[in-house]
Amino acid sequence: MLALLRQRRETAPELDAGEVLTGAVHNRVGKMLLRYAQIPTSRPLRDVTDDELKAIARACKAFVLPVRGTEGFENAQVTAGGVRADEFDPQTLESRLVPGLFACGEVLDVDGDCGGYNLQWAWASGRKAGRLGR
Numbered sequence: 001m002l003a004l005l006r007q008r009r010e011t012a013p014e015l016d017a018g019e020v021l022t023g024a025v026h027n028r029v030g031k032m033l034l035r036y037a038q039i040p041t042s043r044p045l046r047d048v049t050d051d052e053l054k055a056i057a058r059a060c061k062a063f064v065l066p067v068r069g070t071e072g073f074e075n076a077q078v079t080a081g082g083v084r085a086d087e088f089d090p091q092t093l094e095s096r097l098v099p100g101l102f103a104c105g106e107v108l109d110v111d112g113d114c115g116g117y118n119l120q121w122a123w124a125s126g127r128k129a130g131r132l133g134r
Helices: 002-011 027-036 050-062 117-132
Strands: none
């Protein structure tokens, strides 16, 4: 994480510090993490010190956001369907029918509770399929 932050500072020194995590996390989450690390979001990256970059990296790794509950059935969402998951190796996400074909996220028929679980599945499975499917 620290290497990524240093690289971004090097390649885009005029960028506001609040944009340093763009692409790594949602933009609003990135700005919130900088506030958590006590780094002004409007400061140019060139002015952010190594110690402050370390504080941002620590914030990314150690930040805890407690789940306080759900919004109830009236706000529930559901998505179902997709390619049969049993047609893919669960360790690699490679198709058992078409070698070299990888699938992830909601392409597969995997249901999960709302509240970020489907998003986490999409990110984790996408990372796994992307790394193994190279």
